[in-house]
Amino acid sequence: MNYRNKKTIEDIDVNGKKVLVRCDFNVPLADGVITDDKRIRESIPTIKYLADHGARVILCSHLGRPKDEESKKKCTLAPVAKRLGELMGREVKFTTDIIGDEAHAMADALKPGEIMVIENVRFYKEETKNDPDFAKALASLADIYVNDAFGTAHRAHASTAGVADYLPAVCGYLIQKEITIMGDALANPKRPFVAILGGAKVSDKIGVITNLIDKVDTLIIGGGMAYTFLAAKGYAVGKSLLDESKIDYCKDMMAKAEAKGVKLLLPVDVVVADSFPDPIDGPIDVTTVDAAAIPADKEGLDIGEKTCALFASAVKDAKTVVWNGPMGVFENPTLAKGTIAMAQALADSSATTIVGGGDSAAACEQLGFADKITHISTGGGASLEFLEGLELPGIACLEDK
Ligand code: ADP
Ligand code: MG
Numbered sequence: 001m002n003y004r005n006k007k008t009i010e011d012i013d014v015n016g017k018k019v020l021v022r023c024d025f026n027v028p029l030a031d032g033v034i035t036d037d038k039r040i041r042e043s044i045p046t047i048k049y050l051a052d053h054g055a056r057v058i059l060c061s062h063l064g065r066p067k068d069e070e071s072k073k074k075c076t077l078a079p080v081a082k083r084l085g086e087l088m089g090r091e092v093k094f095t096t097d098i099i100g101d102e103a104h105a106m107a108d109a110l111k112p113g114e115i116m117v118i119e120n121v122r123f124y125k126e127e128t129k130n131d132p133d134f135a136k137a138l139a140s141l142a143d144i145y146v147n148d149a150f151g152t153a154h155r156a157h158a159s160t161a162g163v164a165d166y167l168p169a170v171c172g173y174l175i176q177k178e179i180t181i182m183g184d185a186l187a188n189p190k191r192p193f194v195a196i197l198g199g200a201k202v203s204d205k206i207g208v209i210t211n212l213i214d215k216v217d218t219l220i221i222g223g224g225m226a227y228t229f230l231a232a233k234g235y236a237v238g239k240s241l242l243d244e245s246k247i248d249y250c251k252d253m254m255a256k257a258e259a260k261g262v263k264l265l266l267p268v269d270v271v272v273a274d275s276f277p278d279p280i281d282g283p284i285d286v287t288t289v290d291a292a293a294i295p296a297d298k299e300g301l302d303i304g305e306k307t308c309a310l311f312a313s314a315v316k317d318a319k320t321v322v323w324n325g326p327m328g329v330f331e332n333p334t335l336a337k338g339t340i341a342m343a344q345a346l347a348d349s350s351a352t353t354i355v356g357g358g359d360s361a362a363a364c365e366q367l368g369f370a371d372k373i374t375h376i377s378t379g380g381g382a383s384l385e386f387l388e389g390l391e392l393p394g395i396a397c398l399e400d401k
Contacts, residue, residue: 001391003183007170007399009046009146015054016112020142021046021172022159022394024149024378025061025080025117032079039151040084042378046148046172047115048088056110058142059084060098060159061149062122072123081117092117098124099137107141121159128157135162148172151379153394154386164397171398174378179395181375182322182386185354190319191217194351196311196342198223199325199359202246207388208324213256218263218314222303222327222338226267229254235292238272240300265314267291269304271328271335276301280331302328303338312345321346324357324387339363347372356383 023043028035043059050057064075078094085092093116097103103118110116118141121127126134135158139145145167147153152160153175163169171179185193195212197205202225213219221229224241231237232250257264268291276299277284288304289295303311315321323346327338346353347369355364355373358380364370377383385392 001396002400003179003187003395005400006176006179006395007401008176009049009170009172011401012144012168012170014050014144017055017144018058018107018110018142019050019055019144019146020058020060020138020163020167021050021146022149022152022163023059023061024151024174025059025077026063026151027080029064029074029079032074034079034083037083037087039378040080041087042174043148044084044088046146046174047084049173050146051090051113051115054112056107056112057115058107058110059115059117060121060138062127062152062159063120066120066122072120075120075122077117077120084115084117088115090115095119099134099141103141127159128155130156130158130162132162132165134158136166139163139166142167145169146172147394147398148174149394150175150178150377150382152382153379153392154382154390156393160394161397169398171395175395177375178377178379178383178386181352182354182356182377182383185320185322185352186215186387186389189215190352192318193320194218194220194314194318194322196220196222196315196321196323197325198225198327199357200224200241202228202243202250205325206246206249207390208384209253211387211389212322213253213260213262216262218265218318219257220265220311220314222267222307222311222342223325225325226303227300229266230291233266236294236296237300238294238296238298239275240294263314265310267303267307268310269306270294270300271302271304271338272298272300275299277329277332277335280329281333284332284334286334302335308338308341312341315342315345315349315351318349318351321349321351321353322387323353323355324360324384326359326363330359330363336367340367343367343369356387
């Protein structure tokens with residue numbers, strides 16, 4: 001799939017048309033109050049473009065995981081519609097209906113430039129099953145479909161992919177930005193191209209490692225998964241996270257890197273403790289040891305200072321950097337130093353810097369580096385699948401130019 005080639009809202013005539021937009025309004029709520037409206041704010045450029053160009057805008061999304069009638073009450077999109085109206089300074093209508101008469105009546109009555117939100121599409125179990133009848137019913141609300149929910153683009157659900165079988169389908173600005181920046185980095189990177197991978201388990205990142213090793217000049221491995229690589233090198237790793245079934249895979253990847261001339265950087269020193277912090281952000285006594293000399297009774301929980309400097313120097317020379325996965329147990333301030341050092345290295349770099357993955361993105365935001373990074377992906381699972389080189393159904397279903 002050529003990600004560069006997807007039609008966007010600017011490639012079609014939306015004037016007077018009913019446009020169904022799949023947004024990512026999956027915001028955090030506490031007692032019915034939105035605690036972070038970032039996702040709503042980010043959806044506005046697409047909605048505003050459509051409304052300003054005379055579209056009759058129908059917004060849909062999922063929110064949470066509604067199962068029964070009780071949990072549905074907590075997953076209503078009513079507060080989202082209200083907040084969107086406040087943020088845009090325009091009326092945003094809301095219906096508790098989804099595909100019934102009331103939703104149709106409201107949609108049909110929309111004037112050009114008017115905006116409405118239908119209720120949470122996951123109130124129908126058919127949504128996540130990508131049921132064709134449900135997708136067709138959703139599609140019948142509108143003339144055009146716009147997907148702007150990158151966070152669910154790796155799911156083939158009715159509102160993220162199925163509707164595209166029945167309507168002309170294009171992407172909004174949020175998806176366009178994600179696929180342009182990440183697509184270019186993978187397909188045509190400015191070199192040197194450096195990937196930094198971390199996080200907990202090798203097994204979670206096999207697809208990413210396998211895809212990136214063919215594309216990068218330098219592959220940096222930190223986080224919990226570094227210990228399986230260190231074990232593959234023959235080092236003892238004490239009580240650190242170790243995925244024994246993946247040692248051979250790590251050996252294969254090291255051999256492949258060698259054969260391809262890809263520089264593979266592993267930690268040279270690590271921060272260890274007697275055990276995993278409990279609670280995760282509680283006080284902890286740590287020492288730094290050589291990566292080749294991890295004591296049998298210690299657990300590696302972050303990269304050490306020498307490793308931070310080594311990794312940062314590789315980032316310094318890069319023109320493209322992709323980062324997925326924290327370097328240590330960053331939830332604990334004592335064990336966040338490696339992750340902070342990498343965020344700082346990306347922030348200081350003039351390269352195109354991209355962060356994908358839920359926890360890595362959260363770490364960059366929490367640590368205050370978001371403004372200095374070229375692109376922090378809005379989709380955790382979706383960005384991982386993108387980095388794995390997989391075809392995302394929510395994007396594959398959109399029309400080519
Ligand atoms: P992402 O969501 O960015 O893809 P992951 O979900 O793969 O990242 O990994 C994030 C988790 O990895 C964090 O909760 C962090 O505490 C954990 N982690 C990082 N380093 C270690 C380590 N050395 N030992 C155990 N867990 C680790
Ligand atoms: Mg994660």
